[in-house]
Amino acid sequence: MAHTDPDPHVSSTGVAVEVTSRAQPNTRRPKIDGRRHSVAQPVTIRSVADEAGVSIATVSRVMSGQTNVSRSRAALVREVAGRLGYTPNPVAQGLKSGSFRTVAVVVPNLSNPFFYDIIRGIGLKAQAARYQMVVLDSNEDPDKEVTICRDVLRYSDGLLLISPRMSAQDLQQLAAEDKPVVMVNRAEVGVGIPSLCVDNSAAMLEIYGHLSGLGHRKVVYLAGPSASWQNDMRQAAGIQAQAFGLEVKVVPAGGTIATGYKAVGRALELNPTAIVCFNDLSAFGALAGLKEHGIMVPDDISLTGFDDIEFSAYAAPSLTTARNPKRELGQLSWTIIEQLMRGEKLLPTPMLTAELIVRGSTAPVRR
């Protein structure tokens, strides 16, 4: 078995050019390497300027691609910069300019593929716009969420909140910061944060309509996280579903596989013919739970999810669900925050829709 010896910090290929003491024109001395880990001393704009025999301003101009530098000097600077491996320090740039070409995305739970698909949508557009995207996970903790947001906002140009769990009041405080904030999957009136949402009610009603058409009457809704706005919407739709002649009872669960699995017992006590889950994850858990109870899906009980994450199509049986427009959510939210960052007026953003996807987990109710 190859043992992985943490190597004793082998040297750099990076030809750490010893800047000998010909740095006379400047009083600056290459600082004694007091750093703990370091081998190579950081190469700054001064290193390049000194080495090339020009001023730091010239280096700055060259690096930022300005044209008002003589071709020869520009070439020289570029050569030296390349040789020394110089890259402008984005922290210093950020401190100076106030911009970091970075946006932060905060999600409650990175373990849900649904969130990841949104993030990917954002990341794609961000990359194209030469922005860096960093992802932060609040671990479903509203307080931590607030802290994270405030911290990260200091070194990013904008903040994307995906399904934020924090209070409306905390949201309002965030909105008062001097950086653009955009919210996805949550609407909060009077808070002053533009938000991009999917019409959860409509989608849920489609699900209920589908179930009703299959003859179902007694339904259990397996609820999601209590702090989730999406759950509020989806749960509320159960009441309107009475219009379809459905009786929807709520069983608290959560938004993960494990919570869906565990909630099955309580759901069964209510003798439903169909179980409607907060999301695909909990539906997947419920599926496993039902199987353990010896209940066949969809023969004995119909089951639905929400989001249409990838593996829902591959589950056995495949999951009837509502397709959340994840990619669009991501891309559109980027568009919004980009407008904000550029100081443009916001185009009115539409409410997106989730499409019902009928698969194998729902069937006509058995008499």
Add this chain to the structure above:
Amino acid sequence: MAHTDPDPHVSSTGVAVEVTSRAQPNTRRPKIDGRRHSVAQPVTIRSVADEAGVSIATVSRVMSGQTNVSRSRAALVREVAGRLGYTPNPVAQGLKSGSFRTVAVVVPNLSNPFFYDIIRGIGLKAQAARYQMVVLDSNEDPDKEVTICRDVLRYSDGLLLISPRMSAQDLQQLAAEDKPVVMVNRAEVGVGIPSLCVDNSAAMLEIYGHLSGLGHRKVVYLAGPSASWQNDMRQAAGIQAQAFGLEVKVVPAGGTIATGYKAVGRALELNPTAIVCFNDLSAFGALAGLKEHGIMVPDDISLTGFDDIEFSAYAAPSLTTARNPKRELGQLSWTIIEQLMRGEKLLPTPMLTAELIVRGSTAPVRR
């Protein structure tokens, strides 16, 4: 689940006081709000100093919790800081001190729960150490991975590479930076980056031994991403498996549900009695593919995964797999990078092991 929230972080409810123009003692003017988005002007250390009638040095001392400030002044400063909602700008702090209390984690693919579980392990420890963790996704692109790493290293104190796809040479360049870098799930000799690995070979051999014990002889290995070190290890184990009398043929696939699903056809052409997958995700896809081909698992064909991500236990049938010590991987890698960041000598890190988990997807071969 009792949530462990070590962070009291009592936040002042941040009443955003309008600082009127009594900032006379200082020439600085609250800069005209030329910002695009802004409502409130940023409150800096000077705002607090001026408002409290002390020097910025005093404010700095108070904020950093030093004791050499008179109790009365300290109290005053704290009061003013709270009232103004002042928080030291971490960017400026970072530029000054060279530390950001931030570590960056780069993963090839956030959509794999396996990676997320590692990240969570890191995040837990990081939070406890009052570090912030940011996550970056390279999207399986080696070049992008390099760029991301270099960028993010400028504003973080350390870099955790999870299953990096970049070349050994690029890794070496990263190692030459003056910040600690730690690698997880990849070993690369002579590169100078400490790495934390799981003994993939041993685990694979356990899987093969298990299969052999069930009477299997003809096995197909559904390979993972070609740039993956873990795949190299797991694939190579197929050769040693001949010692068990197994014949292991390799079919290229990938590390996702979709790739596993698509590869089933080619795997079946080889008439195996068992299919060993690179990871749980591809196994899950293969499971669905086999079902479509009318093949029962485990009756007709046995199937195994690797990692033991959460839903493997809930799949139908549940997946025989090797339990990757995800949490430990995360926590241990934090321990390593923390030592590095503190400049301590590295304790030798052990190679972790993955435990065989036998579930419903494997069975004795049918005669």
Add this chain to the structure above:
DNA sequence: CTGTTAGCGCGTTCAG
């Protein structure tokens, strides 16, 4: 075209 200079917000000597 080019160099000098003044900060961005903060931590940190160094005098008092």
Add this chain to the structure above:
DNA sequence: CTGAACGCGCTAACAG
């Protein structure tokens, strides 16, 4: 105990 002054690395006037 306290404040003035310098500089982290960089950009943007402002002279020349």
